[in-house]
Amino acid sequence: MQQIQEIQLENSELNLRPTYEKSPQIFEVIFREIGNSIVGQKEMIRQIIIAMLCEGHVLVESNPGLGKTLTISTISQIMSMRFSRIQCTPDLMPADITGTDIIEEDERGSKHFKFKQGPVFANIVLADEINRASPKTQSALLEAMQEKQVTVANTTYALDKPFFILATQNPIEMEGTYALPEAQLDRFLMKIRLDYPDPDEEFEIVNRYAEAFRPAVRRCIEKQTFIELQQITRRIPISNQLKKYAIDIVNQTRKMPDMIEAGASPRASIALILCAKANAFLDGRGYVDKRDIDSMALPVLRHRVILSFDAARNNITSDKIIQKILDNRKTTI
Amino acid sequence: MLVVPLLEKYKKYLTWSYRTLGFFQTAGKFVFLFLLMILFNLYELAYYVPGVDELSSSQTYLNTYWFNLCLMAAGALVLTLLISLIYRLFGRRNRFNLINLLETSFPEFRTRLSTAYDNSQNINIVTKKLLEEVHSQLAAIKIRKIVPKNQIFRSFVVFLLFSGAVTFCIYEGFSFNISPNKLIGNLQDNLHNMNARAAYDESEDVVPDSRYRIEATIIKNGEQVEMEINPTMGLGFTSQIDADTEQRFNESSGRYNGNFKYSQTYSENLPEEYEPLIKQYFEELSSE
Numbered sequence: 172m173q174q175i176q177e178i179q180l181e182n183s184e185l186n187l188r189p190t191y192e193k194s195p196q197i198f199e200v201i202f203r204e205i206g207n208s209i210v211g212q213k214e215m216i217r218q219i220i221i222a223m224l225c226e227g228h229v230l231v232e233s234n235p236g237l238g239k240t241l242t243i244s245t246i247s248q249i250m251s252m253r254f255s256r257i258q259c260t261p262d263l264m265p266a267d268i269t270g271t272d273i274i275e276e277d278e279r280g281s282k283h284f285k286f287k288q289g290p291v292f293a294n295i296v297l298a299d300e301i302n303r304a305s306p307k308t309q310s311a312l313l314e315a316m317q318e319k320q321v322t323v324a325n326t327t328y329a330l331d332k333p334f335f336i337l338a339t340q341n342p343i344e345m346e347g348t349y350a351l352p353e354a355q356l357d358r359f360l361m362k363i364r365l366d367y368p369d370p371d372e373e374f375e376i377v378n379r380y381a382e383a384f385r386p387a388v389r390r391c392i393e394k395q396t397f398i399e400l401q402q403i404t405r406r407i408p409i410s411n412q413l414k415k416y417a418i419d420i421v422n423q424t425r426k427m428p429d430m431i432e433a434g435a436s437p438r439a440s441i442a443l444i445l446c447a448k449a450n451a452f453l454d455g456r457g458y459v460d461k462r463d464i465d466s467m468a469l470p471v472l473r474h475r476v477i478l479s480f481d482a483a484r485n486n487i488t489s490d491k492i493i494q495k496i497l498d499n500r501k502t503t504i
Numbered sequence: 505m506l507v508v509p510l511l512e513k514y515k516k517y518l519t520w521s522y523r524t525l526g527f528f529q530t531a532g533k534f535v536f537l538f539l540l541m542i543l544f545n546l547y548e549l550a551y552y553v554p555g556v557d558e559l560s561s562s563q564t565y566l567n568t569y570w571f572n573l574c575l576m577a578a579g580a581l582v583l584t585l586l587i588s589l590i591y592r593l594f595g596r597r598n599r600f601n602l603i604n605l606l607e608t609s610f611p612e613f614r615t616r617l618s619t620a621y622d623n624s625q626n627i628n629i630v631t632k633k634l635l636e637e638v639h640s641q642l643a644a645i646k647i648r649k650i651v652p653k654n655q656i657f658r659s660f661v662v663f664l665l666f667s668g669a670v671t672f673c674i675y676e677g678f679s680f681n682i683s684p685n686k687l688i689g690n691l692q693d694n695l696h697n698m699n700a701r702a703a704y705d706e707s708e709d710v711v712p713d714s715r716y717r718i719e720a721t722i723i724k725n726g727e728q729v730e731m732e733i734n735p736t737m738g739l740g741f742t743s744q745i746d747a748d749t750e751q752r753f754n755e756s757s758g759r760y761n762g763n764f765k766y767s768q769t770y771s772e773n774l775p776e777e778y779e780p781l782i783k784q785y786f787e788e789l790s791s792e
Contacts (some may be wrong), residue, residue, distance in 0.1 A: 184629045191629050406630040408623035410615060457634040458619040 187406075190399040195455045197400070200391045201249060207386045208245045209238055210379065211372035216242060217453065218363050218470055219337065223397070224404040224449040227360025227442065228316050228336040230301075230351075230474060235341065237365050238376075243297050243337050248388045250397050252294035253331070257312075259304035261347065265311035269321045286323060291315050294333055294394065301338040302348040312336070313355045332398055353433070353477055360442050362474035364490075400452075407448040409459035416500070417443045417464050423496045424472065430482040430492055435475035443471045469493055508624050510639060514647050515602045521651040528659035533587060535666035537580035542673045545683035547572035550579065573674060606642075609650040613641065 190197070198220075205216050215231070219242065222229045231239055240256065247254035257268060270289030276282050290296060291312065298304075298312055315321050316336050320329045338359070340351075356362075368376065379386060418440050425434030447463035454463075473489045482492070541547065550556050550572075560571055603621060607614045620638040623631045673679065 184632075187629050191633075403630060406628045408619050408626065408631045408634060410619040411622045412618055413615070457630050457637070458616055460615050 187399055187403055190396055191403050194400060194403065194452065197392055197396065198453055198455075201246075204249045204389055204391050205242070205245055208388055209242050210375045211368045212238060212242065212365065215363050215365055216246075218361055219243070219246065221446055221449040221453065221467070222360045223333065223335050224401055224452065225360055225442070225445040226333065226335075226401055227445070228338070228358070230356070230359040230362045231337060231339045231365060232342050232362060233339065233365030234343065234367070237367065239337070239339055239365070240297055240299070243295055245388050247295040249391045250294075250394060251390045251392075252333070252394055252397075253292075254295045254297070255290035255293035256297040256299060257290050258299050259301050259308070261303060261305055261349075263304045263308045265308050266323075268308060268311055269315065269323055272324050284324075286326065286328065288328075289321075291321060292328070292330060294331055294335065296334075296336045298336055298338040300341060300348075302340040302350055304349065306349050306352075309349065309351060309355065312338075313358055317358055333394070333401060353475075356474045357436055357438055359474060360446065361470040363470055364473075404449045404452050405445070407452050407457065407459060409444060409448065413447075413459055413461060413464060414444060416461065417447065420464070420468055420496055420500060421472070423500070424476050424493070427492065428479070430479055430487060431476050432479045433477040435472050439472055439475045443467055446471050465497055468497055508621070510642050511602060511621070514606075514642075514645075517647055518602065518605070518651065521656065525652055525656045525659060528656060528663050530584060530588060532659055532663040532666060534580050534584040535663060535670055537583050538577055539666055539670050539673065541576035541580055542573070542670065543678075543680050545679050546579065547575045548684045550575040569677070605650060606645075610645065613638075617642075 201220065202216070206213075209216060219229055223246075233239060244254050244256075246252075257263070266289065268289050268291050270287050270292065272284040273287045274282050275285040301309060301312070304312070315330060315334075319332075319334050320327050322328070340348075367373075421435045421437075421440045421443060423434075424431055424439075427434075443464060444459075446467040447459045450463040450467055451457075451459045469490055472493050476489050476492065478487065478489060478492075551560070556575070560568065563571065566574065603618055606617055616634070616638055620631070620635050624635065627635075
C-alpha cells in the first residue's frame with residue numbers, strides 16, 4: 172500500500188515536471204502580456220500573481236481609476252479564465268452574489284427549481300468597493316473565499332478552480348460604508364495599496380487609451396497550467412531557519428502592546444511563508460531566500476494588525492510598524 | 505538524499521583538521537601559561553597548599569628546581585583545562601559546524617545549502633532539482649580550500665615560539681625578579697606603613713570639644729539653663745570656633761592671664777545687666 176502511494180506521488184510529481192521546467196518562460200509571457208495592456212503598477216501585478224499562485228485573495232485599497240478592473244480582466248483573458256465583476260452597494264443581497272434557485276418550466280409544463288449561478292461562479296471575481304455591501308452580503312462573499320464553495324438552499328456548490336477574488340475599497344469615502352471586520356480581513360492573503368502613476372507612466376497611459384486602437388490581449392496559458400503552477404508553488408522548499416525568521420516577524424506584532432492592540436494570527440505566518448515561496452518561484456529560484464520574506468511582509472501583515480489608539484492618534488501606520496520590525500530583524504540572519 | 509552523504513564525507517575530512525587545530529590551540533595555551541608561571545616564579549603559590557612543602561622536602565626523585573617546574577606544569581595544565589571548560593560553558597568553543605562553514609566559505613551557497621539539507625527528506629520535483637544542483641556544486645568544491653590551514657599554521661607557530669621561550673627559561677634558569685612571596689611581602693609592608701600613618705594622623709587630630717574637659721553650665725534660680733543651640737541657628741559649637749578659642753588658651757598657658765577667667769558656673773546672683781550680654785554673646789557665637 173505504501174509502495175503504491177509512493178509511486179502515485181512520483182507520478183503526480185512527474186506530471187508537474189514540464190510546467191516546472193517551463194515556468195520561467197510562462198511567467199515572462201504573463202508579465203509581458205499584462206505589460207502590453209497595463210502601464211506601470213508592476214508591484215501590484217506581481218503581488219496579484221503571487222496571491223493567485225498561493226490560492227489566496229487580495230484586498231486592494233486605492234482611489235478609483237487606477238486600472239484595477241483592467242488589470243484583473245487582462246489577467247483573466249491571458250489565463251483563459253472566467254471573469255466576473257460585482258459592484259457592491261448597500262442593497263446588494265447575498266443571492267445577488269451566490270445565485271439563487273429559480274422556478275423553471277420544461278416542455279411538458281412541469282415546474283421545478285433550477286439553480287441560477289451568481290457572479291461568484293467564476294475563476295476571477297472583482298468585488299468592487301466591498302465595504303459598500305452590507306455585512307450579510309460581505310460574509311456571503313467571504314464564505315465563498317474561505318471555503319471555495321457556496322451553499323444555497325441546503326445545496327453546496329463547489330466553485331471552479333482556480334478561484335480568486337480581488338476586492339477593492341476606497342480609502343477616502345467612508346460615509347455609507349461597512350468596514351470589514353478584522354476576522355474577515357484576515358482571510359485576505361494580501362492587502363495592496365495602490366498609488367497614482369508617475370507623470371511618465373500617465374503619459375504612456377494617455378497615449379495608449381486615448382487612441383483609436385486599444386492593445387489586444389493574447390491568451391497565453393491554459394487554466395490547467397496555472398493550477399499546476401499553484402501546486403508547484405507549495406513545493407518550493409524553505410529552510411527551517413527562514414521559517415523561524417518568518418514566524419518571528421509575525422510574533423513581533425504580538426509583542427508591541429503600546430502600538431498594536433492585536434497582532435497577526437498564525438494564519439499570517441502561513442501566508443507569509445506561502446507568499447515568499449511564490450515570490451521565489453516568480454524569480455525562478457527553487458528555494459526561499461530572506462529577501463522573499465522581507466518583500467512580502469508588508470502586503471501580508473499590514474491588514475492583520477490592529478493599531479492601538481495611541482498609535483492611530485500619533486499617525487503611526489501599520490506599514491511603519493512592520494517596517495520597524497523588519498529593520499530590527501535585519502541582523503538576525 | 506544526494507547532498508547528505510557528500511556532507512558526511514566532507515565532515516569526516518574536516519573533523520580531523522579541526523581536531524589538529526584544537527590540539528595546537530590548547531597546547532599553545534598550556535605552554536603560554538607555563539611560561540608565565542616560570543617568569544613570575546608562581547611555584548611559590550603551590551607552597552601555600554598544605555602538604556606541598558612536606559612533599560618537596562621528603563621526595564628524593566627530583567631536585568627542588570625540577571620539582572618546582574613540575575608544580576608549575578601541573579598548575580598550567582589545570583588552568584588550561586579550566587579555560588577550556590569555561591569556553592565550552594559559554595559556547596565560545598571553536599565548534600565545527602559544516603553547514604555554517606560551507607555557507608561562510610562559499611557565500612553563494614548561503615540559504616540554498618541549508619534549504620537543501622533541511623528538505624533532504626522531502627522529495628518533490630522542486631527539492632529534487634535543488635538537491636541535484638547543490639550536490640553538483642558541492643562536488644565541485646575543493647574541500648582542502650576550507651581546511652583552516654592558516655589557523656593551524658598560526659597556532660603551531662605560537663606553540664613553537666612559547667615552547668622555545670619555555671626551554672630557554674628552564675635551561676638558563678631565567679625568571680623575573682618578581683614572585684608571589686615578594687609581592688605579598690611588599691603588600692604587607694605597604695599595609696603596615698599605611699596603618700601606622702593612619703594611626704599617627706588620628707593621634708594628631710584635634711577634638712576640641714573633649715580636649716579641655718570643661719563643661720560650662722548656666723544655673724538660674726537653681727535650675728540649669730539649656731545651653732544647646734539649635735543646629736539650624738548656625739554653626740553651633742564647631743571645631744573651628746573651638747580652635748580659635750584654643751589659640752587663646754595656648755597663648756595663656758605659659759603665663760598667668762589676668763583677663764581670662766575660668767568660670768564653670770554662673771550663679772543666680774549674676775547682675776541682671778549681664779543676662780542680655782551673655783545672651784548676645786551666645787547669639788553671636790551661634791551666628792558665626
